[in-house]
Amino acid sequence: MQHIKDLLHSCSHLLITAGAGMSADSGLPTYRDKEGFWRQYPALKELNIDFEEITTPSTFLFTPSLAWAFYAHRYNLYARTLPHEGYSLLLEFAKSKKSFFVLTSNVDSHFLKAGFPSQNLYECHGNIEFLQCRCTHKLWRLKGKIAMNGFEVVELPKCPFCGSVARPNILMFNDWDFNDERECTQAERFHSWKKALNQDELLLILEFGAGLAIPTIRNMGEKLASAHPNAKLIRTNPQDAQIPKNLGYSLRMGALEGIKSLLDHP
Structure with missing residues (x-):
């Protein structure tokens, strides 16, 4: 731990x-x-629908009311939940460095809510606060709460351009309709940041809560740690903490516990 610090x-x-x-x-x-x-x-249990089935674009075509019942509940839950204190601790620490960036597969917008600059953020799976439609490449932002009556949405979110039912700008399973305009802009900023890094200066990658079920974040962090000649990866995960020895170190902890331990915060 002292070496990590x-x-x-x-x-x-x-x-x-x-x-x-x-x-x-x-x-x-x-x-x-x-x-x-x-x-x-x-x-959804009564209908025998699991997470992988409800999180596909086809649900918005064939069962839009059911799809939006799930996503509206998620949206409202994310909107009313505050980011834990680990976010602000990381932001304060990040600001003390020459440069920093955030890469996340989370769609809850909590890094933005915690104050991280949008130009330093890559949300590789999208953001639940943005909507899209097949009729246009334009994205628009949801505002306020989505009214629900039990597990039903009172009024389905509609496209302001054509009036059809919209969908969240989130990368789903088997998703060929994902509008990647916003994601590509963030990706370009991220790649420009990586390209500008001084190869002789230490790059530290702090990974939190990235499991093996959908290993996007783990793989991207390991790839960068392998490619940069002066990088170390610190993986914090209570279950999937294993890491190639040549890449860095791991802590078998939850995200908030790991952040507090690393940054010496009680």
């Missing part, structure tokens, strides 16, 4: 990467377990 102190550049475990410490569900998912959404 020495790396934290001496690094010039910081990449924070985060998966569902980062949100879990704010009280948000991760949807990793089928039974846990069905306890959260008993209406």
